[in-house]
Amino acid sequence: MKTLAELNAIRDRARAQMGALRDGGENNTRLVVGMATCGIAAGARPVLAACLEEVQRRGLSNRVTVTQTGCIGVCRLEPIVEVFVPGEEKVTYVNMTPEKVSQVVAEHIVNGRVKMEYTIGANQ
Amino acid sequence: MKELSLHILDIAENSLAAGASLVEISLTEEAGALTVTVRDNGRGIPPDILPAVADPFTTTRTTRPVGLGLPFWKMAAEQTGGRFSIESAVGVGTCVTAVFVSGHIDTPPIGDMPGTLVTLVQGHPRVDFLYTHRAGGVDFTLDTRTLRDTLEDVPLDSPDVLAWLSDFLRENLRI
Numbered sequence: 001m002k003t004l005a006e007l008n009a010i011r012d013r014a015r016a017q018m019g020a021l022r023d024g025g026e027n028n029t030r031l032v033v034g035m036a037t038c039g040i041a042a043g044a045r046p047v048l049a050a051c052l053e054e055v056q057r058r059g060l061s062n063r064v065t066v067t068q069t070g071c072i073g074v075c076r077l078e079p080i081v082e083v084f085v086p087g088e089e090k091v092t093y094v095n096m097t098p099e100k101v102s103q104v105v106a107e108h109i110v111n112g113r114v115k116m117e118y119t120i121g122a123n124q
Numbered sequence: 125m126k127e128l129s130l131h132i133l134d135i136a137e138n139s140l141a142a143g144a145s146l147v148e149i150s151l152t153e154e155a156g157a158l159t160v161t162v163r164d165n166g167r168g169i170p171p172d173i174l175p176a177v178a179d180p181f182t183t184t185r186t187t188r189p190v191g192l193g194l195p196f197w198k199m200a201a202e203q204t205g206g207r208f209s210i211e212s213a214v215g216v217g218t219c220v221t222a223v224f225v226s227g228h229i230d231t232p233p234i235g236d237m238p239g240t241l242v243t244l245v246q247g248h249p250r251v252d253f254l255y256t257h258r259a260g261g262v263d264f265t266l267d268t269r270t271l272r273d274t275l276e277d278v279p280l281d282s283p284d285v286l287a288w289l290s291d292f293l294r295e296n297l298r299i
Contacts, residue, residue, distance in 0.1 A: 002291045
């Protein structure tokens with residue numbers, strides 16, 4: 001059973017990792033999930049949860065930041081995840097699912113190969 | 125939207141866009157009704173706009189002139205025989221109330237409230253959330269101010285804290 005008391009241990013552990021996060025935060029890869037009405041209705045909440053889980057599971061928390069944004073403007077292609085790798089062009093992934101998130105994190109973030117078939121260019 | 129919790133996430137995003145520092149969400153199941161309120165201390169809605177906020181063609185979004193969050197929420201409540209209301213004062217905040225008739229065939233399931241709360245905290249770690257759920261005489265409360273007291277300088281959106289919050293809510297918030 002999770003209790004509030006456990007937060008003390010989590011705080012101490014997180015504090016130990018915070019120095020590393022602050023140093024690298026500026027140059028982090030960013031995963032941005034659209035979380036407006038259109039995104040939420042299309043399934044953005046589980047997509048965001050998958051991003052968080054995948055980043056933590058692969059131990060990428062110190063170099064990948066997951067954030068939320070409002071309406072990206074192409075509501076019919078939601079859920080949308082934008083990937084910003086420093087020094088590279090933005091990649092927009094559309095019609096996302098938690099399963100596709102796992103593949104994008106593995107292929108794009110870890111291996112550096114854009115998952116072309118899920119991008120907006122391949123789905124217009 | 126198939127779950128009340130998804131509507132709640134959507135409505136709470138309005139509070140956050142309004143610059144709220146505290147968002148109070150409550151679900152109360154009693155006397156044949158499920159009442160959901162989302163109250164914030166954001167900038168409030170001017171009186172000339174307030175009567176039109178549930179109109180799909182009123183929106184603050186900049187990508188197109190249609191906004192469906194509040195209209196969906198109003199429709200969802202009213203189609204169960206319930207009601208919808210919104211009160212707001214500029215500089216004070218806004219309170220959105222939706223009442224659903226329990227057991228009506230069109231009343232959506234509450235759904236994944238832990239998922240909604242984790243999403244809100246992750247996206248807005250500097251905002252405080254007070255979540256209260258009352259059902260069958262049992263109260264559940266989550267107050268991020270209490271978590272913050274324990275966490276001190278560690279932000280609420282640290283990966284370990286979010287993972288704990290998700291597990292904590294899933295274990296303790298049995299709906």
